[in-house]
Each structure stands twice: as C-alpha cells, then as structure tokens.
Amino acid sequence: xxxxxxxxxxxxxxxxxxxxxxxxxxxxxxxxxxxxxxxxxxxxxxxxxxxxxxxxxxxxxxxxxxxxxxxxxxxxxxxxxxxxxxxxxxxxxxxxxxxxxxxxxxxxxxxxxxxxxxxxxxxxxxxxxxxxxxxxxxxxxxxxxxxxxxxxxxxxxxxxxxxxxxxxxxxxxxxxxxxxxxxxxxxxxxxxxxxxxxxxxxxxxxxxxxxxxxxxxxxxxxxxxxxxxxxxxxxxxxxxxxxxxxxxxxxxxxxxxxxxxxxxxxxxxxxxxxxxxxxxxxxxxxxxxxxxxxxxxxxxxxxxxxxxxxxxxxxxxxxxxxxxxxxxxxxxxxxxxxxxxxxxxxxxxxxxxxxxxxxxxxxxxxxxxxxxxxxxxxxxxxx
Amino acid sequence: xxxxxxxxxxxxxxxxxxxxxxxxxxxxxxxxxxxxxxxxxxxxxxxxxxxxxxxxxxxxxxxxxxxxxxxxxxxxxxxxxxxxxxxxxxxxxxxxxxxxxxxxxxxxxxxxxxxxxxxxxxxxxxxxxxxxxxxxxxxxxxxxxxxxxxxxxxxxxxxxxxxxxxxxxxxxxxxxxxxxxxxxxxxxxxxxxxxxxxxxxxxxxxxxxxxxxxxxxxxxxxxxxxxxxxxxxxxxxxxxxxxxxxxxxxxxxxxxxxxxxxxxxxxxxxxxxxxxxxxxxxxxxxxxxxxxxxxxxxxxxxxxxxxxxxxxxxxxxxxxxxxxxxxxxxxxxxxxxxxxxxxxxxxxxxxxxxxxxxxxxxxxxxxxxxxxxxxxxxxxxxx
Numbered sequence: 022x023x024x025x026x027x028x029x030x031x032x033x034x035x036x037x038x039x040x041x042x043x044x045x046x047x048x049x050x051x052x053x054x055x056x057x058x059x060x061x062x063x064x065x066x067x068x069x070x071x072x073x074x075x076x077x078x079x080x081x082x083x084x085x086x087x088x089x090x091x092x093x094x095x096x097x098x099x100x101x102x103x104x105x106x107x108x109x110x111x112x113x114x115x116x117x118x119x120x121x122x123x124x125x126x127x128x129x130x131x132x133x134x135x136x137x138x139x140x141x142x143x144x145x146x147x148x149x150x151x152x153x154x155x156x157x158x159x160x161x162x163x164x165x166x167x168x169x170x171x172x173x174x175x176x177x178x179x180x181x182x183x184x185x186x187x188x189x190x191x192x193x194x195x196x197x198x199x200x201x202x203x204x205x206x207x208x209x210x211x212x213x214x215x216x217x218x219x220x221x222x223x224x225x226x227x228x229x230x231x232x233x234x235x236x237x238x239x240x241x242x243x244x245x246x247x248x249x250x251x252x253x254x255x256x257x258x259x260x261x262x263x264x265x266x267x268x269x270x271x272x273x274x275x276x277x278x279x280x281x282x283x284x285x286x287x288x289x290x291x292x293x294x295x296x297x298x299x300x301x302x303x304x305x306x307x308x309x310x311x312x313x314x315x316x317x318x319x320x321x322x323x324x325x326x327x328x329x330x331x332x333x334x335x336x337x338x339x340x341x342x343x344x345x346x347x348x349x350x351x352x353x354x355x356x357x358x359x360x361x362x363x364x365x366x367x368x369x370x371x372x373x374x375x376x377x378x379x380x381x382x383x384x385x386x387x388x389x390x391x392x393x394x395x396x397x398x399x400x401x402x403x404x
Numbered sequence: 405x406x407x408x409x410x411x412x413x414x415x416x417x418x419x420x421x422x423x424x425x426x427x428x429x430x431x432x433x434x435x436x437x438x439x440x441x442x443x444x445x446x447x448x449x450x451x452x453x454x455x456x457x458x459x460x461x462x463x464x465x466x467x468x469x470x471x472x473x474x475x476x477x478x479x480x481x482x483x484x485x486x487x488x489x490x491x492x493x494x495x496x497x498x499x500x501x502x503x504x505x506x507x508x509x510x511x512x513x514x515x516x517x518x519x520x521x522x523x524x525x526x527x528x529x530x531x532x533x534x535x536x537x538x539x540x541x542x543x544x545x546x547x548x549x550x551x552x553x554x555x556x557x558x559x560x561x562x563x564x565x566x567x568x569x570x571x572x573x574x575x576x577x578x579x580x581x582x583x584x585x586x587x588x589x590x591x592x593x594x595x596x597x598x599x600x601x602x603x604x605x606x607x608x609x610x611x612x613x614x615x616x617x618x619x620x621x622x623x624x625x626x627x628x629x630x631x632x633x634x635x636x637x638x639x640x641x642x643x644x645x646x647x648x649x650x651x652x653x654x655x656x657x658x659x660x661x662x663x664x665x666x667x668x669x670x671x672x673x674x675x676x677x678x679x680x681x682x683x684x685x686x687x688x689x690x691x692x693x694x695x696x697x698x699x700x701x702x703x704x705x706x707x708x709x710x711x712x713x714x715x716x717x718x719x720x721x722x723x724x725x726x727x728x729x730x731x732x733x734x735x736x737x738x739x740x741x742x743x744x745x746x747x748x749x750x751x752x753x754x755x756x757x758x759x760x761x762x763x764x765x766x767x768x769x770x771x772x773x774x775x776x777x778x779x780x781x782x783x784x785x786x787x
Contacts, residue, residue, distance in 0.1 A: 031472070031499070033787055065725060087726045089414070107726045108670045110682065110744050116414065132671050135743050163727060164671040164680055196724065287491045288515050288547040297547055299493065303759050304787070307690050341579065342448060342755055343470045343490045344546060360518050361493050372725055376686050376760065379786055403762055404416055404687070 027326055027363065027384065027392040032285040033304035035378035036365060038328070039395065040387040041279035042261055046076050049244065049260045053080060056249040061085050061104060061236065063258030066372045069381065070098040071398040072261060083126070085256045089116050094401035096123045104128040104236070106192070106256065108156060108164055111139040118149035128189050128234075132156040132165045137176045141183035150187060153180050154234060155225075157193040159217035160210075165193060168220040177225045190234030191225060193218040194256070198241040202314075204271055211246035214239075219251035241272050264371035265322050269314035275322065275330065280375060281365035282321070283382070284345065289355045295348040296358055300366060302340040306373035320345060321366040321374075327391050328365055337366065376402055410709055410746065410767065410775040415668040416687035418761035419748060421711070422778065423770040424662035425644055429459050432627065432643045436463060439632040444468050444487060444619065446641030449755045452764065453481040454781040455644060466509070468639045472499050477784035479506045487511040487619070489575070489639065491539060491547055494522040501532035511572050511617075515539040515548045520559045524566035533570055536563050537617060538608075540576040542600035543593075548576060551603040557611055564613045573617030574608060576601040577639070581624040585697075587654055594629035597622075602634035623655050647754035648705050652697035658705065658713065663758060664748035665704070666765070667728065672738045678731040679741055683749060685723040689756035703728060704749040704757075710774050711748055720749065759785055 024030045053060040062076040065087035073084060073095060083102025086092050092103050093116075101124060109117070109129040120127050129151055131137060140151055155176050158165030166172040173191075180188040195214035201207045214237050222232040237249075238256035249255065262280040263273040284300035305320045320337040324330045334353055339346040345366075349355060368374035375381075383396040407413045436443040445459040448470035456467060456478060466485025469475050475486050476499075484507060492500070492512040503510050512534055514520060523534055538559050541548030549555040556574075563571040578597035584590045597620050605615040620632075621639035632638065645663040646656035667683035688703045703720040707713045717736055722729040728749070732738060751757035758764075766779040 031496070031787060032493075107682065108680070110415075110668045110670050112668065112744055113414070132673075133743055135672075139744075158673075162673075162676055163724065163729060164673070167675065285493045285495065287493050289518075290515075290541075290545075290547070292550065293545055297491070299490065302756060307692075307756065309690075341546065346546060360516055361495055361522075373685060373690065377786070403760070404414060 024382070024394050026394060027283055027382070030283055030382055032283055032363065033300040034283045034382050035375060035380065036281045036283050037381035037383050037398065038279045038391070039383050039385045041277055042072065043075065045261050045263060045273065045277055045279060049257060050080060052244045053255055056246055056255070058249045058252050059254040061254045061256045062261070063087070063106065063256045064091060064095065066258045066375065067261055068400040068402060069398050070095065071396070073100060076261060082254050085258070088404050089113060089120070090404050091401055092120050092127055096120050096125045100125070102126050106130060106194070108132060109136065111136060111143070114140065114143055114147055114151065117151065118147050121149055126152055128152045128154055130154045130156045130192060131176065134172060134175050134179065137179040140186060141179060144183070144185040150185055152187045152189040154189045154192045154236065155221070157191050157218050157221040159193040159195050159214045161195060161197045163196065168217045169224050173221055173224055174228060177228060177230050181230045188230060190232050190236065191218055191221040192234070192236035194237070195239045195242045198239045199266070199270065201241060201270060204245060207241045207245045207271065208247055211242035214242050215246060215249055215252055222251065240267060241270060244272060259372060262371045265318050265367055265369045266310040266314060269311060269316060278367045280371050281324065281328070281367045282374060284364050284366060286358050286360050286362045286364070289360060291355060294355070295346055296355055298345045298347060298364060299343060300345050301343045303342055303377055305337065305340060305345060305366060305368060306370065306377065307340065308368070308370035308373045311369045318369065321368045323347070324365045324367060326363040326365060328386060375400065407765070407777050409777060410666055410765070413666055413765055415666055415746065416683040417666045418758060418764050419664045419666050420764035420766050420781065421662045421774070422766050422768045424660055425455065426458065428644050428646060428656065428660055428662060432640060433463060435627045436638055439629055439638070441632045441635050442637040444637045444639045445644070446470070446489065446639045447474060447478065449641045449758065450644055451783040451785060452781050453478065454779070456483060459644060465637050468641070471787050472496060472503070473787050474784055475503050475510055479503050479508045483508070485509050489513060491515060492519065494519060494526070497523065497526055497530055497534065500534065501530050504532055509535055511535045511537055513537045513539045513575055514559065517555060517558050517562065520562040523569060524562060527566070527568040533568055535570045535572040537572045537575045537619065538604070540574050540601050540604040542576040542578050542597045544577065544579045546579060551600045552607050556604055556607055560608045560611055560613050571613060573615050573619065574601055574604040575617070575619035577620070578622045578625045581622045582649070582653065584624060584653060587628060590624045590628045590654065591630055594625035597625050598629060598632055598635055605634065623650060624653060627655060642755060645754045645758070648701050648750055648752045649693040649697060652694060652699060661750045663754050664707065664711070664750045665757060666709070667747050667749060669741050669743050669745045669747070672743060674738060677738070678729055679738055681728045681730060681747060682726060683728045684726045686725055686760055688720065688723060688728060688749060688751060689753065689760065690723065691751070691753035691756045694752045701752065704751045706730070707748045707750060709746040709748060711769060758783065
C-alpha cells in the first residue's frame with residue numbers, strides 16, 4: 022500500500038515539507054540577487070536530485086557536493102557542473118576521471134603543494150584534464166592556505182603549469198560562522214570571508230594567472246553578507262532545510278524548518294512519568310549542537326504530526342539506539358500522548374539526521390492539513 | 405576493479421576483521437556455556453547475514469533485532485526465529501504479520517496494558533497469531549514494567565487470554581551496565597538483571613500462566629554474570645565487534661576490536677600543526693561516549709592501515725561533516741603522515757558508526773599482513 026498520509030507511514034521516517042523548502046530556496050536566491058553573486062547550492066545536506074531540481078535555476082551555477090558518491094549520483098541525473106568541495110586526495114583521481122567522462126565538469130579543491138604535484142604527475146597515467154581550485158582558510162582553522170601565503174602562490178603556479186590541469190580559481194568556507202551568536206557578528210565574519218578569498222584571487226592574478234572562480238559560502242554568511250564584491254559565487258546547503266541549530270543562530274526561524282522525523286509513542290512509564298518514542302540515536306542522531314545555544318532542545322524539537330511545536334513542554338532528553346526518552350513536565354500527562362500517537366521531531370543538525378534515511382516522504386504544509394504525502398524523493402548516502 | 409587490499413579501497417570505508425570477529429563470537433559462546441543459557445545474538449550492531457551465519461550455531465537460539473527492517477532482511481535470508489526487541493506499536497502489526505507469513509516466529513515485546521489490548525483487538529482485522537513477551541525493567545529506567553508489578557500481571561493475563569496471542573515469556577535488558585566501571589559492579593548488576601527477570605517469570609507462573617522464555621542480556625552482563633539460574637537465554641550484540649567504549653568498561657580489549665573506518669590523510673596545515681582525514685562526523689559518528697571513561701579517544705582510536713594503534717600519539721579531536729581533524733602532539737611531525745596515507749580509526753560506539761555504511765570490507769588479521777580483502781558483506785540499515 023502506498024502511504025497516503027503521515028499517519029500511514031512506518032516510523033521512524035524522514036519528512037520533508039515542500040512548501041517550506043520552496044520558501045527557503047527563494048530566500049537564499051533573493052540574498053544572492055541582493056549581493057549579485059551566482060548561487061552554487063551545496064547538496065551535501067539534501068543529497069537528492071528532486072531537491073536539486075527545485076534549487077537549480079535562474080542565478081544558479083552548478084552544485085557543490087561533499088562526496089564522490091554524490092558527484093556520481095548527480096552526474097547520473099544530468100547535472101553537468103559540480104564542485105567537490107572537500108580536499109581531493111590523489112587516489113580519488115581515477116574516480117574523478119570516470120565522473121568527468123559522463124560529461125561533467127567536476128571541480129576539485131586542494132590546499133596542498135604535494136597534492137598539486139601529484140595531480141600534475143598523473144598526466145601519463147590518467148587521460149583526463151582536472152579542474153582544480155585552491156582552498157583558502159578565512160579563519161576557520163580547518164583546511165586551506167592563508168590568503169596571501171607563499172603556499173597559495175606555489176600551488177597556483179604548479180596547477181597553472183600542469184598540462185593536465187585547468188586552474189579553476191579559489192574558494193573558502195566560513196564554517197566558523199556557526200559560532201556566531203548575533204547578526205552583526207555574522208555580517209562581520211562574512212566580510213572576513215569575502216576579503217580572504219578576494220585577496221587570494223588577487224594574489225593569484227598578481228602572478229599573471231587567471232582566476233575564474235572566487236567562491237565562498239556558508240548558510241549564515243551567504244544570507245547576511247553586506248556585499249560580496251569580487252566574489253563570483255556563494256555556496257550554501259543547510260538553508261534549504263534549516264534545523265534547530267540554524268534557527269537559534271539566526272539563519273532561519275523555527276517556522277522555516279522543512280525536515281523532521283516522524284515517530285510513534287512506543288511506551289509509557291507512569292511510575293517514572295516518561296514516555297519513549299521509536300526514534301532514538303540512529304533516527305535523530307546524537308548531535309547535541311543546541312546544547313550551547315540559547316535554547317537546549319535535547320535531541321530535537323518535538324511537534325505534533327502536523328508540525329505544531331509541543332516543545333518546550335516535551336523534550337527528548339535521552340536517546341538509545343532505537344528509543345528516545347521524553348519526560349513529562351509539570352502540567353503534562355502521559356494520558357495526553359497515547360501509545361501509537363505520532364510526533365514530528367525537528368533535528369538539531371539536519372545534515373546528520375537526514376543521513377540516516379534513504380528517502381524523504383514529502384508533504385506540503387500549504388495543502389490540506391499538511392500531512393498528505395505528495396511525493397517520495399530518494400537520497401544518495403554514503404561515499 | 406574489485407579491490408584486493410585496503411590500499412585499493414575508496415575512503416572512508418568500513419573494515420571488519422574476520423579473525424577478531426570469530427574470536428569475539430567464541431568468547432561469548434563460552435560465557436553462555438559457562439552459565440548454561442542459550443545465546444540469542446542481537447544483530448542490531450552487525451545487521452549482516454554473513455555475521456549472523458558465523459554466530460548462529462551450537463547453543464544459539466534465533467536472533468534478536470532492533471528494527472522491522474532487520475527482521476524482514478534476516479527472514480528473507482532464512483532466519484526463522486527472531487525477537488524484535490523494541491516495544492511494538494499497534495500500527496506495526498500488519499508488517500509483523502507479513503514477516504511471520506515468511507515462515508518466521510517473530511517474538512514481539514511490550515510493557516503496556518494498552519498495547520496488549522490493542523494486539524488482542526486485532527484478531528478480526530489481521531489473520532495472524534502474535535508471539536508476545538513482556539518487557540521488564542531491571543533498573544535501567546527506560547522501558548519495561550517492574551518485576552512484581554500489577555502491570556506485569558495485568559498484561560500477562562490479557563496476552564494469555566487473547567485468542568490471537570501466544571504469551572511468549574518475559575525479557576529484560578541491563579542497558580545501565582554500560583555505566584559500570586568495574587568487573588564487580590558488572591557482576592552485581594548481572595545478578596540484579598537475572599533476579600528481576602526470574603522474579604517476573606515467577607510472578608507470571610503464579611497466575612497459572614506458562615512462561616516459556618526468560619530472556620535477558622547486554623554484552624557486559626552476559627559475559628560476566630556469575631550464574632544465570634532460571635534464565636533461558638542471553639541476548640548480546642556489540643560483543644561481536646567491540647568498540648573503544650566497550651574496551652574501556654572491560655567488555656573486551658583494544659586488541660579485540662573488529663571494526664574500523666579506513667580513511668585517507670587529505671590535508672596538512674603546517675602553520676597550525678594539524679592534518680585532516682576524509683572521515684568526519686558522518687563517517688565516524690559524533691558519539692563521544694569515551695569522554696567519560698578513563699581514556700578519551702576523541703572520535704575514535706587511530707591506527708595504521710594494518711591495525712597497529714598510533715593513539716595516543718594521534719587523536720581525532722574534532723569532526724566536521726566530511727573532515728576529521730588530527731593535531732600533531734609533541735614528537736609528531738606532519739611529514740610522517742603524507743597526504744594519501746591511510747589510517748584505520750576504531751570507533752567509540754560501533755553501532756552508531758557502522759550504521760553509516762552499506763557494506764563491510766572484510767579482512768583477516770591472521771592472514772598475511774591483514775590488509776587483503778577476503779569478502780564484502782552487506783548491511784541492512786534503516787527502518
């Protein structure tokens with residue numbers, strides 16, 4: 022039987038609200054129009070061609086991905102411009118060449134002189150031309166070279182000189198924007214991000230090397246940058262869905278959250294005044310990123326089956342592999358939540374939670390009571 | 405190209421050492437012989453028929469599972485005695501009936517008078533006989549009824565009276581054994597677990613109701629119980645693989661750990677004296693259960709490609725979606741770990757980590773240098 026509404030679904034299941042997704046996509050598109058940059062949507066969160074089709078359009082370039090599995094999947098679905106936005110290692114180049122042979126431009130990134138040399142050294146071994154960008158660190162202190170560093174220039178020269186490489190530009194990611202706690206902080210960091218990658222582009226151009234792409238982005242900085250002069254494209258991904266962490270750092274509101282986990286009440290403990298649901302550590306993830314933001318929502322914000330929050334009255338305070346534990350708070354009674362009652366839990370970090378599911382059950386909160394299933398969309402998990 | 409050794413594999417990949425798995429299986433089998441109980445291996449961690457085939461044999465009953473997806477998968481692979489060891493909800497009963505129609509005895513559990521009544525009420529709707537056990541709480545304070553409670557007796561009477569139900573016994577799980585920090589503590593808790601479920605069985609028998617199964621188990625208590633008089637079967641799962649958390653609470657040693665994540669060094673930051681690998685929050689999980697045990701191993705214990713620990717010299721201190729960050733410690737140099745170098749990372753909580761992968765690449769540490777791939781085994785993830 023094809024499920025018709027959320028009430029027919031097995032639990033736990035992953036639910037995606039198309040109306041909210043569409044609004045979130047429009048909001049980022051507007052932000053990129055305001056700053057006059059192309060949007061390169063990052064599909065690391067959605068991992069779905071159906072989502073990609075909604076987000077690709079006027080003002081977008083290709084997409085970004087976080088795994089070669091995603092690159093293969095989207096290439097197979099017809100996407101022709103893909104940036105693999107994680108540092109390449111030389112042993113992945115054969116797989117990259119196969120993806121390119123599908124008719125795709127697959128841009129790679131590196132921050133390493135050794136890797137640049139290793140790519141150049143593949144010219145006799147692999148019959149392919151690689152498009153390579155240099156990753157720049159704008160202060161996240163994870164990967165990347167510093168914007169005006171000798172390492173940047175050295176890598177640019179190696180890539181520019183290699184016959185099997187097209188030097189494709191510079192890119193950065195202000196992942197530390199997740200640590201910002203005010204709009205002003207985000208705006209200021211967005212400017213640091215912009216200046217870092219533009220400085221890097223200028224340093225490369227100073228060597229007489231063309232720098233076609235100047236790419237940056239994170240959901241908070243792409244939404245709130247004051248301007249993006251000198252930048253060619255912004256990447257962002259989690260904005261499509263939003264999550265409780267993003268809502269609390271100001272990237273979206275709770276009403277914008279498009280993804281939730283459908284779960285059933287599975288047990289009552291009247292003696293301990295708690296219930297359990299059949300969504301636990303695997304179904305929700307163990308992400309506790311809301312622990313340090315204003316409101317701790319435990320392992321996700323609980324809502325009714327049609328998406329109305331019942332947090333903070335109810336809270337998943339503990340997870341086991343397949344159980345989530347919800348204590349009653351004063352004024353709440355187990356009788357209000359009979360076994361079999363369905364909740365929707367909005368995750369703390371949707372990238373982690375969605376990764377546990379092979380599909381989205383799509384609803385539309387602007388249609389009926391928002392619980393009818395209007396589509397099933399698949400995800401490309403793994404590596 | 406079929407990968408021949410770990411050096412040929414895409415990264416990240418999940419690696420399973422068959423020699424260690426086999427030894428871990430033998431150790432639990434010996435423990436169950438010592439306590440004269442049948443073993444019901446819990447496949448919630450392995451989710452693999454190939455692992456099930458190694459573990460099913462002399463002295464074992466059927467298996468336990470944590471999802472109906474697992475039940476369907478193992479039923480399809482020919483397993484005929486399955487316990488679904490998570491409280492059933494009434495809307496799952498149609499799916500249960502379909503699995504039973506494959507020729508399987510699928511035992512269900514509940515701790516609820518309402519669910520017992522709901523199952524009984526399905527007799528006109530679903531043409532199936534359900535085998536139902538009562539879950540007993542032995543002190544974990546999660547799900548279950550107390551061993552001598554009125555709720556236990558009431559549920560037993562409802563199940564015994566229902567024409568479409570075979571009352572199948574009582575079961576408990578000392579999940580709080582994971583909180584024990586010494587062998588004596590585990591032994592004492594194992595006795596509490598045993599007494600709780602035996603008391604419950606006697607309470608049921610006192611009603612004139614047969615109680616065929618008296619089931620308990622967790623890896624620590626099943627291994628270390630002094631005796632299991634009155635118990636018919638022990639369930640355990642994580643012992644097959646072990647993980648850093650289990651190693652630290654005494655369920656196994658680090659040398660027993662059978663599962664690891666293969667990863668590549670993907671970036672060097674000489675200015676910050678750290679490297680990154682291509683295994684991050686998705687590949688390793690965000691589980692930090694080793695934070696509170698004697699040795700904090702970050703997001704997993706790092707080893708060389710042939711499994712020799714390089715922890716505590718190296719430690720994954722931070723994860724991003726697809727990056728793991730490893731700072732150099734005094735005496736360590738980035739030059740020792742070139743880009744493309746492979747590590748194996750032994751997870752904190754293997755149930756969480758393995759769930760991200762669709763297959764195991766199987767090696768055998770007693771064959772050659774332990775890096776040859778001897779098999780590929782698939783997993784049944786999701787719900």
